[in-house]
Amino acid sequence: MSIKQPELTPTSEKIDRLIQRINSGDIRIPAFQRSYVWKQNQIIELLDSINDNYPIGSVLLWYTKERLKHTRNIAGYKIPDSEMDYPLNYVLDGQQRLSSIYAVFSDKTEQDRSTDNYNPNLDLFEIHYDFQYKTFVPSTEIDALSKSVIHLKNLINTSKLIPALSELDTKYHNDATELCSRFLNYEIPVVTIKHRSKEEVGIIFERINNTGTKLSTLDLMTAWTWTDDFHLLESTHELIERLEAKGFGHVPNQIILQSLSGMIQNDSTTQAVLKLDGKIVRQQWKNYTAAVKKAIDFLSTGLNCVHQDFLPAIQQLVGIIKFFSIPGKIKAKELSWLKNWFWRTAFSNRYVTGTTTQKMNYDIYNMVQFRAGNNGGLETYPTTVNQSQLINTNFSKSNYLTRAFLLMMAQRNPIDLIKNSPIDLGKALSEYNRKEFHHVFPNAYLKSQGLESDAINNVLNFCFLPADSNKTISKREPKDYFFKEIPSKEFDGIMYSNLLPNVKSIYKSNDYERFIVARSELVLEYLRELVHFDD
Numbered sequence: 001m002s003i004k005q006p007e008l009t010p011t012s013e014k015i016d017r018l019i020q021r022i023n024s025g026d027i028r029i030p031a032f033q034r035s036y037v038w039k040q041n042q043i044i045e046l047l048d049s050i051n052d053n054y055p056i057g058s059v060l061l062w063y064t065k066e067r068l069k070h071t072r073n074i075a076g077y078k079i080p081d082s083e084m085d086y087p088l089n090y091v092l093d094g095q096q097r098l099s100s101i102y103a104v105f106s107d108k109t110e111q112d113r114s115t116d117n118y119n120p121n122l123d124l125f126e127i128h129y130d131f132q133y134k135t136f137v138p139s140t141e142i143d144a145l146s147k148s149v150i151h152l153k154n155l156i157n158t159s160k161l162i163p164a165l166s167e168l169d170t171k172y173h174n175d176a177t178e179l180c181s182r183f184l185n186y187e188i189p190v191v192t193i194k195h196r197s198k199e200e201v202g203i204i205f206e207r208i209n210n211t212g213t214k215l216s217t218l219d220l221m222t223a224w225t226w227t228d229d230f231h232l233l234e235s236t237h238e239l240i241e242r243l244e245a246k247g248f249g250h251v252p253n254q255i256i257l258q259s260l261s262g263m264i265q266n267d268s269t270t271q272a273v274l275k276l277d278g279k280i281v282r283q284q285w286k287n288y289t290a291a292v293k294k295a296i297d298f299l300s301t302g303l304n305c306v307h308q309d310f311l312p313a314i315q316q317l318v319g320i321i322k323f324f325s326i327p328g329k330i331k332a333k334e335l336s337w338l339k340n341w342f343w344r345t346a347f348s349n350r351y352v353t354g355t356t357t358q359k360m361n362y363d364i365y366n367m368v369q370f371r372a373g374n375n376g377g378l379e380t381y382p383t384t385v386n387q388s389q390l391i392n393t394n395f396s397k398s399n400y401l402t403r404a405f406l407l408m409m410a411q412r413n414p415i416d417l418i419k420n421s422p423i424d425l426g427k428a429l430s431e432y433n434r435k436e437f438h439h440v441f442p443n444a445y446l447k448s449q450g451l452e453s454d455a456i457n458n459v460l461n462f463c464f465l466p467a468d469s470n471k472t473i474s475k476r477e478p479k480d481y482f483f484k485e486i487p488s489k490e491f492d493g494i495m496y497s498n499l500l501p502n503v504k505s506i507y508k509s510n511d512y513e514r515f516i517v518a519r520s521e522l523v524l525e526y527l528r529e530l531v532h533f534d535d
Helices: 015-023 040-051 095-105 158-166 172-186 197-204 216-224 231-243 253-265 270-274 278-302 316-325 332-346 356-371 376-380 387-391 400-410 443-448 467-475 476-486 491-497 505-507 512-532
Strands: 007-016 025-030 059-063 088-093 127-130 133-137 149-151 188-194 437-439 463-464
Touching: 015 025, 015 095, 015 172, 015 188, 025 095, 040 095, 040 127, 040 133, 040 172, 088 270, 149 188, 158 172, 172 443, 231 253, 253 270, 253 316, 253 356, 278 316, 278 332, 278 491, 316 332, 316 356, 332 356, 332 376, 332 400, 332 512, 356 376, 387 400, 387 512, 400 463, 400 512, 437 467, 476 505, 505 512
Parallel strands: 025 088, 059 188
Antiparallel strands: 007 188, 059 088, 127 133, 127 149, 437 463
């Protein structure tokens, strides 16, 4: 038996032909597709583009005899099933455009009630064309007695167009005929993929780059793993909702899938994700969610990372989840190695350069080694941060080094500079709020000294401080508030807890440059403590 060669066939099809294909059951929406999300103004803009003969983008179809267990009809309309042994075309890209065109012009008005959660409001597609003003108008905005409008559902169906013309002022008949011709003759690019496996379709899709709403690997995996009692997309949403309460409600779907594949297959690549066996995913989902919970608990209780905003790299989750997914009692030394690995990867550019999936796969490999009692892989994770980089890094949530630095400060259980009481890290790290951070050398003071914003907002010039204590300091210079507000007897302890140099002469002389250098040395010294380990 010969294996058919993959095909990628580009064609152009007229609107009425596409409508006929949909009505015959030839074109379907796979269950992994999102629901219809366009608003009426987007539909009208699409109609305007067609009327002006502008390109509207292509439709991507997957032609296959492989039947997905769950599919939906275009725009939710009830359409008959095709023969079981007859191939179907699944819409991979262009669902919103294709659904809009079909729903506006088709006379199929009965919706499939089994897909109510995905069905759009049919009123969206009730659109007329007003020949007097030469514009498309929602039905709700037209005068019922107007003789200058035509319902678009009557436009390209000749059996309906002729009666509709009798309701239209005769002076617009030629315009109506021309409008009908423009839509009937407009051709939409259609690209059809044939003889491709599900895995290949997933990879092809990931490389699609257009202005429409793009499918994700999660959407594809939802279709591959779907059964009547398991829906990966919905199960993922339920997991994210639980994580929301723990401050990790925005973990990307891609990380969810990569960590799931890493747990099951020790491989986080897209190819591996798409090869996941649906039955195994369903069987392992409970174990996976338990591992995720343990990973988040480790971050929040073991590292004071109580919110996703402060995780240096989201990719770190893949390795951590793998660590906690491995059965057996976790030994203290294994947990120590995990923390060591965390700080090594936190203070490096590991996940901002090169191919991250290869690096995550190496993380997965070493998590298995840790749990087997072997820490040798730790030495292969060098920290890349240096003094110059610290001194030239601005305080920014988007910068991994800022997040790593804030989390490092949290390890010292910082004390309020003014109140001499422990900082509420749960509040300070519950979400990114700059009011919870303080310029050690106040912003206003440094501006008065002629410093630029980049120098003032150096990450090393920040520490934790609640808003009320921050107000007490306000714009006062260090030599003032450091010796009038900070308790002198606890000075060294407070400085230590905030990872601040305890050299009083720095603050007495308001020596900002010396302060930045001294603090960078403290940070690097503490980092060496965090990543030190004994064989």
